[in-house]
Amino acid sequence: MAGVKTTPLLKDELDIVIPTIRNLDFLEMWRPFFQPYHQIIVQDGDPSKKINVPEGFDYELYNRNDINRILGPKASCISFKDSACRCFGYMVSKKKYIYTIDDDCFLDIMKIGETKSGFLGCGKLDLGVFEVDLGFKLVAKDPSGKDINALEQHITNLLCPSTPLFFNTLYDPYRDGADFVRGYPFSLREGVPTAVSHGLWLNIPDYDAPTQLVKPHAVLTIPKGTIFPMCGMNLAFNRDLIGPAMYFGLMGDGQPIGRYDDMWAGWCTKVICDHLNLGVKTGLPYIWHSKASNPFVNLKKEYKGIYWQEDIIPFFQSVVLPKECTTVQQCYLELAKMVKAKLSSIDPYFTKLADEMVTWIEAWDELNPPGDGSAKILSGVAK
Numbered sequence: 001m002a003g004v005k006t007t008p009l010l011k012d013e014l015d016i017v018i019p020t021i022r023n024l025d026f027l028e029m030w031r032p033f034f035q036p037y038h039q040i041i042v043q044d045g046d047p048s049k050k051i052n053v054p055e056g057f058d059y060e061l062y063n064r065n066d067i068n069r070i071l072g073p074k075a076s077c078i079s080f081k082d083s084a085c086r087c088f089g090y091m092v093s094k095k096k097y098i099y100t101i102d103d104d105c106f107l108d109i110m111k112i113g114e115t116k117s118g119f120l121g122c123g124k125l126d127l128g129v130f131e132v133d134l135g136f137k138l139v140a141k142d143p144s145g146k147d148i149n150a151l152e153q154h155i156t157n158l159l160c161p162s163t164p165l166f167f168n169t170l171y172d173p174y175r176d177g178a179d180f181v182r183g184y185p186f187s188l189r190e191g192v193p194t195a196v197s198h199g200l201w202l203n204i205p206d207y208d209a210p211t212q213l214v215k216p217h218a219v220l221t222i223p224k225g226t227i228f229p230m231c232g233m234n235l236a237f238n239r240d241l242i243g244p245a246m247y248f249g250l251m252g253d254g255q256p257i258g259r260y261d262d263m264w265a266g267w268c269t270k271v272i273c274d275h276l277n278l279g280v281k282t283g284l285p286y287i288w289h290s291k292a293s294n295p296f297v298n299l300k301k302e303y304k305g306i307y308w309q310e311d312i313i314p315f316f317q318s319v320v321l322p323k324e325c326t327t328v329q330q331c332y333l334e335l336a337k338m339v340k341a342k343l344s345s346i347d348p349y350f351t352k353l354a355d356e357m358v359t360w361i362e363a364w365d366e367l368n369p370p371g372d373g374s375a376k377i378l379s380g381v382a383k
């Protein structure tokens with residue numbers, strides 16, 4: 001009904017985790033969607049630097065001093081000077097769901113007065129706009145003319161089942177207007193619980209026009225047995241179902257590799273989801289990524305990963321977890337053993353990474369004792 005204020009979906013069950021080395025003015029543009037939710041800000045780099053957070057947001061902020069104080073020696077598993085640090089926010093959260101977003105990601109923006117039509121896959125969109133304080137206009141319309149709410153789309157993705165066991169050629173059968181196609185086994189139509197919702201981004205410079213045109217404006221389940229390149233910039237997951245697997249690895253300062261944080265977490269998460277019969281979805285919501293980082297600096301951080309992944313990916317494709325592993329933690333510890341045994345021949349780094357995977361689980365279980373409702377009081381800069 002017009003004028004009736006509705007409570008945002010999962011308002012008290014979802015935390016927004018933001019890794020940052022910048023001021024968080026970008027939150028201003030997300031205010032209509034993010035303000036009702038609690039934010040966990042993981043400040044990377046120099047802890048003495050002041051991070052400005054726009055007024056009116058409910059947040060806790062953790063810098064490196066806080067991480068070291070809270071985890072003690074176990075802080076060794078949390079990366080420094082890499083967006084991988086964001087996983088500390090997953091660990092300290094007490095909520096069932098997490099949404100993580102980079103601080104240079106927006107709903108599509110444009111200057112006042114412009115309107116824009118663009119290709120978002122199979123159809124041309126008339127994108128409506130509305131104004132926010134900073135003089136930018138947020139593109140806010142989807143093909144049906146409804147306001148795009150990226151967080152709401154992730155929540156819908158997570159609350160609907162996934163179909164990893166048999167591919168539905170009409171993509172996500174649970175979406176409005178979609179369904180199971182003829183020939184889809186009725187025994188599989190219940191689907192499995194969705195653990196991960198992997199959003200994409202609008203401005204993909206390396207897509208040619210025909211590819212851009214046929215790109216599905218859709219949500220689909222990644223089939224069982226298939227791994228994928230997970231990006232952490234627009235990602236949501238069910239923390240109760242898969243949280244302990246979302247370790248973004250040991251990257252950045254002092255490490256031979258960086259910026260493979262989300263890839264590593266995605267490979268580990270997918271093999272564990274497959275083993276535990278959990279679903280991973282990819283596609284909508286799309287957001288606008290303004291790509292604030294330097295490609296030359298990035299290449300320096302990534303180049304070992306570009307070589308190593310030619311061996312890492314066959315390793316993950318060959319992973320078979322023992323049936324005795326019935327919890328995420330048990331799966332993850334088994335995976336750590338396999339990493340140490342099978343990847344250390346690539347580089348001694350993988351021995352260290354495998355050890356920190358174990359440290360991560362120990363720290364996770366210390367901060368999130370099973371079944372203990374008394375959330376351990378962690379004094380970030382609570383607001």
Ligand SMILES: O=c1ccn([C@@H]2O[C@H](COP(=O)(O)OP(=O)(O)O[C@H]3OC[C@H](O)[C@H](O)[C@H]3O)[C@@H](O)[C@H]2O)c(=O)[nH]1
Nearest residue numbers: 019020021044081082083102103232233259291292293
């Ligand atoms: O040392 C750092 C560098 C950055 N951050 C924060 O992480 C977010 C991503 O950083 P940025 O936008 O500068 O890098 P991108 O190349 O666009 O990011 C992609 O590649 C790296 C990651 O996998 C990331 O998820 C990808 O989107 C941003 O919020 C920075 O403030 C940091 O915490 N520490």
Ligand SMILES: [Mn+2]
Nearest residue numbers: 102104291292
């Ligand atoms: Mn970026």
